[in-house]
Amino acid sequence: MRNTARWAVTLGLTATAVCGPLTGAALAEPAAASGLYAPSALVLTLGHGDSAATVTPERAVTLTCAPTSSGTHPAAPLACAELRAAGGDFDALGAGTDALCTREYDPVVVTVDGVWRGKRVSYERTFANECVKSSYGTSVFAF
Numbered sequence: 001m002r003n004t005a006r007w008a009v010t011l012g013l014t015a016t017a018v019c020g021p022l023t024g025a026a027l028a029e030p031a032a033a034s035g036l037y038a039p040s041a042l043v044l045t046l047g048h049g050d051s052a053a054t055v056t057p058e059r060a061v062t063l064t065c066a067p068t069s070s071g072t073h074p075a076a077p078l079a080c081a082e083l084r085a086a087g088g089d090f091d092a093l094g095a096g097t098d099a100l101c102t103r104e105y106d107p108v109v110v111t112v113d114g115v116w117r118g119k120r121v122s123y124e125r126t127f128a129n130e131c132v133k134s135s136y137g138t139s140v141f142a143f
Contacts, residue, residue, distance in 0.1 A: 038118030040065040040080075044073070044143060045111045052111045052124045061143045066117070075139040082140055088116040090123045090140070099135035101128075108133050110141050 042063045047055035062071035065080035073079055086092040090112060108130055112123040125141075127133035133141055 038066065039115050040083075040117055041071075042112055042114035042116065042121065044141070045113075046141075046143065047109050048106065049109055050107050050126065052109050055109045057111075059143060063140075073143055075142060078139040079142075082138055083116070088119075088121070090125070093138040093140055094136060099131065101131035101135060104129050106130070 042065075044061050044063060045052075045057040046059045047057045049055035061073045063073040063076055063079055064070045065076075065083060069077040069080040082093060083090075106129045108127045110125050110127070110133065112121060114121055127136070
């Protein structure tokens with residue numbers, strides 16, 4: 001049942017991020033510039049537990065990177081810039097810094113679902129605790 005809740009949140013936020021611009025005045029006139037960009041709309045979730053299959057999302061944000069940076073992510077422009085620099089590869093985003101974190105095991109799971117430059121993306125990473133996640137050195141997971 002928890003996995004169902006995760007997918008419901010993910011699908012709802014993805015639909016909002018992708019279809020949100022299609023309301024109101026956007027339907028009246030076509031956006032000429034948006035046709036030049038492959039879609040990049042992501043939903044990021046965070047929860048405490050060992051895997052996304054058993055975790056109920058505690059936080060979720062949207063991140064749209066094309067044609068401009070937007071969404072509910074608190075640092076959308078910086079996160080999009082980091083993703084562009086890494087070529088959309090979440091494993092290449094950066095290594096942990098020299099932050100002093102305890103060895104307490106309180107796992108934090110971050111998931112990413114959506115579309116990056118027109119290609120389907122599904123990513124999951126488990127950090128040992130919040131401190132380790134924060135020391136990862138990227139603004140993409142800072143929400």
